[in-house]
Every structure is written in structure tokens, then in C-alpha cells.
Amino acid sequence: MAYCLPYCVFIFAIFIMSICVWLGIENSPDLDLGENKRNSEADGELVFVHVLYRHGDRNPVMSTPGSKYTDLSYWPEGWGQLTTLGIQQEYSLGQWLRRRYNNFLSEVYHANDIYVRSSDVDRTIMSAQSVLAGLYPPHGKQMWKKNFFWQPIPVHTVPASMDYLIATNVPNCSSYENAMKQYLASDEMEKYYHSIQPIFDYLTLHIGKNISTYGELTVTRDTWICETTHKYKLPQWVGKLYPNNDDFERAAMTYYTLSSGTKFLSKFSIGFFLKDILDRFTSKIQNTLTPNRKMWMYSSHDLTAFSFLRSLKLLENQYVPYAAAITLELRKIGNEHIVQIFYKNSDKNPGPIDIPGCGTACPLSKMYEIYDDIIPKNDFDTECLIPEEADTRTDT
Numbered sequence: 001m002a003y004c005l006p007y008c009v010f011i012f013a014i015f016i017m018s019i020c021v022w023l024g025i026e027n028s029p030d031l032d033l034g035e036n037k038r039n040s041e042a043d044g045e046l047v048f049v050h051v052l053y054r055h056g057d058r059n060p061v062m063s064t065p066g067s068k069y070t071d072l073s074y075w076p077e078g079w080g081q082l083t084t085l086g087i088q089q090e091y092s093l094g095q096w097l098r099r100r101y102n103n104f105l106s107e108v109y110h111a112n113d114i115y116v117r118s119s120d121v122d123r124t125i126m127s128a129q130s131v132l133a134g135l136y137p138p139h140g141k142q143m144w145k146k147n148f149f150w151q152p153i154p155v156h157t158v159p160a161s162m163d164y165l166i167a168t169n170v171p172n173c174s175s176y177e178n179a180m181k182q183y184l185a186s187d188e189m190e191k192y193y194h195s196i197q198p199i200f201d202y203l204t205l206h207i208g209k210n211i212s213t214y215g216e217l218t219v220t221r222d223t224w225i226c227e228t229t230h231k232y233k234l235p236q237w238v239g240k241l242y243p244n245n246d247d248f249e250r251a252a253m254t255y256y257t258l259s260s261g262t263k264f265l266s267k268f269s270i271g272f273f274l275k276d277i278l279d280r281f282t283s284k285i286q287n288t289l290t291p292n293r294k295m296w297m298y299s300s301h302d303l304t305a306f307s308f309l310r311s312l313k314l315l316e317n318q319y320v321p322y323a324a325a326i327t328l329e330l331r332k333i334g335n336e337h338i339v340q341i342f343y344k345n346s347d348k349n350p351g352p353i354d355i356p357g358c359g360t361a362c363p364l365s366k367m368y369e370i371y372d373d374i375i376p377k378n379d380f381d382t383e384c385l386i387p388e389e390a391d392t393r394t395d396t
């Protein structure tokens with residue numbers, strides 16, 4: 001496997017190069033840089049930026065029972081893989097980031113300016129590469145082929161079994177797993193589960209396979225989205241549930257809400273990630289960040305973004321679309337460092353989100369206070385040994 005890695009990276013680089021041509025990067029390096037620059041004096045001095053974004057459009061994650069399109073001939077890239085539409089979405093996001101931060105980031109890529117981390121999944125790695133193609137078209141000495149405006153930029157990953165920051169599942173953590181079982185067995189969750197039994201029964205009848213979990217609801221809904229996006233016709237029976245059945249939408253969304261169902265669960269699903277961001281802001285202020293970068297990017301999944309928005313009480317129960325991005329900006333106004341959070345979920349430029357108890361411009365020190373009940377106090381392995389009963393935090 002180790003000997004294959006350089007070859008695989010080379011093949012992917014060639015693939016991105018061909019997509020760049022398809023997107024019109026060749027012979028078209030100029031961008032309109034006047035759009036909503038976040039670097040004016042009125043906003044304060046921009047010091048550091050974190051960006052979390054969802055991957056772009058992809059194929060269904062698996063061959064889904066009940067679908068007419070289970071043959072890979074319908075999905076030539078493979079199950080769960082990024083599509084050319086997804087590449088275009090992420091490339092456009094990269095261009096938007098260039099317009100937004102053009103006076104903050106150098107036009108010339110330098111490893112000491114930006115660090116990019118992706119979950120260890122093909123579609124998020126490819127999405128990161130596509131964002132970087134839009135953010136950093138090569139200039140000057142970085143031009144390695146005449147009139148071809150693409151260059152390779154590193155994307156870092158951690159194996160899913162070790163990634164407790166941005167992978168979709170909390171890895172190997174007994175405290176989290178036990179707390180999730182207790183949450184699902186709570187009276188409230190048991191009552192709700194039984195209330196949607198007719199939905200499970202309807203799907204089981206028409207799919208021909210027992211459907212009984214929130215995850216199966218979500219995968220089924222996701223498959224319908226993929227099929228309609230790519231112009232495949234859904235069976236007539238689906239119309240009873242999708243796309244205009246609020247009860248089904250809520251039931252399918254429950255899968256996303258589970259990991260932030262209590263503060264204890266949020267500590268594991270998002271708390272470590274939030275701490276990673278706030279601590280890096282602190283290091284930047286204290287001049288201890290090495291290298292002294294300007295931006296940190298995370299290429300991840302809808303569940304990560306959903307859990308982040310919900311755990312921080314920034315947005316309640318809304319699906320996260322492809323290529324949606326959350327940006328956290330650290331700014332200096334006078335002698336104070338403040339944090340602003342933006343959520344880009346469409347082509348429009350977002351305004352700052354109101355941070356509960358703090359407003360749209362929150363002092364960094366206050367961020368630690370507001371979210372103290374989900375920020376872990378120990379390392380991951382230690383926290384995973386502390387049962388929920390020993391934690392004094394209350395439910396969300």
C-alpha cells in the first residue's frame with residue numbers, strides 16, 4: 001500500500017488537472033475580487049480564519065435496497081464518490097474564499113500560510129483539492145505549465161479510527177457509546193421512535209427489507225436526493241414520503257441530531273473540534289503558533305457541520321447542503337480579540353451569526369465561557385474513560 005501512494009497521488013493530480021480544464025481554469029485566472037472582502041478597517045484587523053466545509057455533490061454512499069439504480073453503470077465514479085458537479089461546487093467555494101480573503105491571504109501559495117485537513121474519505125479529500133484549485137491558482141514562479149492555472153497543494157488526513165475531530169463517527173470511545181445507548185433508551189426518544197413506526201413499516205413494505213433505524217431513514221432519503229439530482233426517476237410510492245412530508249423529514253433528520261442530543265454527547269462529537277479551533281486562536285494571539293499560519297481548513301461532512309451548528313446553538317435542525325461552509329474569523333478591534341462566525345449555505349454572502357449570550361462579535365475569552373459545558377477538560381482517551389454519570393453537565 002505504501003508503494004502505491006505516490007502513484008495514486010499522481011493519478012489524482014492528473015484527474016484534478018483535467019477537471020481544471022473542464023471548469024475553464026486554463027486561460028482564465030482572473031477573478032472579480034470586489035465581492036464582500038472581509039478585511040476592512042471597520043471590521044477590525046483580521047488575524048486568523050478557520051473554515052469547515054462539507055464535500056460537494058456525490059453518488060449514493062451504497063447500493064440502497066429498493067432503488068432501481070443499484071448498478072454502478074448509473075454511478076460511474078463509484079459509491080460515495082465526488083461527482084463532476086461536486087468538484088465544480090467546491091472549486092466555486094475556493095473562488096469565493098479567494099474573493100473574500102484576497103487581501104488577507106497571499107495570492108502565492110505558501111505552506112506557512114494555510115493548513116488543510118480532510119477526513120480520511122475520498123470525497124472530502126477530492127473536495128479539499130478542488131477548493132484549493134479555486135483558492136490558489138498558481139502565479140509567477142509557481143506556474144509549471146504555460147496557461148495552466150492549477151498546482152498541487154497538500155491535504156492532510158488522519159485515519160478514521162483515530163480521528164475524533166472531523167470524522168462522522170466518534171472512534172472507539174466507551175463513554176460516548178454508552179451515553180448514546182442511554183439517550184436512545186430515554187423515554188422521550190423511545191416515545192418518538194414508536195410514533196414513527198408507520199414510516200418504518202411503509203418503507204419496509206415497499207423496499208422489501210426491514211427498515212428500523214434512523215440511519216436507514218437517512219441513507220434512503222439521501223439516495224433519493226442523489227437520484228433526483230442526477231435526473232433519475234423515483235418510484236411513484238416514494239411521493240408519499242419525499243420531498244414534501246414533514247414527518248418523514250423530521251424522522252430522517254433525527255439521525256443528525258443524535259450526536260448533539262445532550263451536552264455530554266456534544267462534548268465528544270464537537271467539543272474536541274471546538275477546542276482545537278479556540279486553542280489555535282489563542283496560540284495565534286500569544287505568538288506561539290508554529291508555523292505562524294493565517295488559515296486552517298477542514299474538509300468534512302454534513303454531520304460534522306450540522307453537529308457544530310446545533311451544539312453551539314447557532315442553527316437548529318436544518319440540513320447542510322453540499323459545499324456549505326462555516327467560517328470562524330478571529331479579529332482584533334482595539335485591544336480585544338473577537339470571534340465572528342459565518343455560515344455560507346447558498347450563493348449569497350452570509351452575515352455574522354448571533355452567538356447565544358454574546359452577539360455577532362464575541363470576545364475569544366467569552367467563547368470559552370459560553371461553551372465550557374461541551375469543551376473537554378482532558379485528552380480524548382481520558383474523557384472516554386469518564387462515564388456520563390460522573391459528568392456534571394446538563395442536557396442540551
